[in-house]
Amino acid sequence: MDEIRIPNDATYAPFSLTDVIATAPLASRLLLGATLPGRVVSAAAFGMYAGSAMKDWVSRRDMRWIDFQREFGCDVKTLQEMPDSVRRDDIEKLARRLNDGWTDEKIPREDLAVSVNAHLTEFIAGVTGQRVHTSSEVRDFTLAKLVFPFAMGVCDIVSGDVALFRDTGIFEPHVICHEFVHRKGYWKELHAQGLSYFSLMSSGDPVLVQSALAERLHRQLKVLTAEDAQAYHDLVDHLGMRKELAEELHSLRPDPGAYEGSVSVVMKRLYDERMKLTGQNGISDYDEGFTNFLWTFSNSGQARQEARLAAV
Ligand SMILES: [Zn+2]
Numbered sequence: 001m002d003e004i005r006i007p008n009d010a011t012y013a014p015f016s017l018t019d020v021i022a023t024a025p026l027a028s029r030l031l032l033g034a035t036l037p038g039r040v041v042s043a044a045a046f047g048m049y050a051g052s053a054m055k056d057w058v059s060r061r062d063m064r065w066i067d068f069q070r071e072f073g074c075d076v077k078t079l080q081e082m083p084d085s086v087r088r089d090d091i092e093k094l095a096r097r098l099n100d101g102w103t104d105e106k107i108p109r110e111d112l113a114v115s116v117n118a119h120l121t122e123f124i125a126g127v128t129g130q131r132v133h134t135s136s137e138v139r140d141f142t143l144a145k146l147v148f149p150f151a152m153g154v155c156d157i158v159s160g161d162v163a164l165f166r167d168t169g170i171f172e173p174h175v176i177c178h179e180f181v182h183r184k185g186y187w188k189e190l191h192a193q194g195l196s197y198f199s200l201m202s203s204g205d206p207v208l209v210q211s212a213l214a215e216r217l218h219r220q221l222k223v224l225t226a227e228d229a230q231a232y233h234d235l236v237d238h239l240g241m242r243k244e245l246a247e248e249l250h251s252l253r254p255d256p257g258a259y260e261g262s263v264s265v266v267m268k269r270l271y272d273e274r275m276k277l278t279g280q281n282g283i284s285d286y287d288e289g290f291t292n293f294l295w296t297f298s299n300s301g302q303a304r305q306e307a308r309l310a311a312v
Helices: 016-032 036-060 069-071 084-101 109-128 170-182 190-199 206-227 230-238 243-250 258-277 287-299
Strands: 002-005 130-133 153-155 162-164
Touching: 002 170, 016 036, 016 190, 036 170, 036 243, 069 190, 069 287, 084 243, 084 287, 109 130, 109 170, 109 190, 109 206, 153 170, 162 170, 170 190, 170 206, 190 287, 206 243, 206 287, 230 258
Parallel strands: 002 130
Antiparallel strands: 153 162
């Protein structure tokens, strides 16, 4: 098997280098009343950051990329709309399968990240014939949390730095895997959603499979209820799921605090625009795009991968 290694040096730094670059001048002004030390620290951090990004970029030149259209019969711009009746069916099946397979096993975050990364690497290798090794480091804080309060995690696409913003319960394997897809070099959200789902589903690990199914269910519920939080909660309650699962799903639509609420509205709109400018459909790629992707793939006669990957 062909193997390549992306160094991801920035992910091993004790602090997020982006945070250091952004805050060092300000911090030194506040603490020391001087701007020079801050600038020096900031320049050093920037040098490390740029150096790491450059090394990653060089090592990615030998990467074999997944051709989504060829492998799954669709890509960002060739998705077909999944009919609502099929979505409702999907939701029923997902709820049943989650109930039957329920596990309360919790894997510590560090071990989980290593396991998820290994399954993702193997899944991609199964498609391309090439193992792309990347870092399994995960942070629990970066300043991006203040800018994207609605996000569960982020990946700095330049440095590959990944941070999780909160305890994401049964969704954690998916959130980590999604960000790790970006770290491997796939920056589109639809690709991160799809590759994370397939990798976790084919892992054979009940904790990882549960996470993938829960994410799919959550996204289907979001598509059907749009911005109506009450409709979302009602739908969750109507599924007759075990208490633990229902609680996890409810917790994804909390009443936002004043800060999160107002920042989210503005940032979501900007983020949606940014996604459109980069050849994506917008924020809808996380839920509508993702579920349409599974639907189009499972009905495609042309996909090279087997449609059972998308079956519940
Ligand atoms: Zn993402």
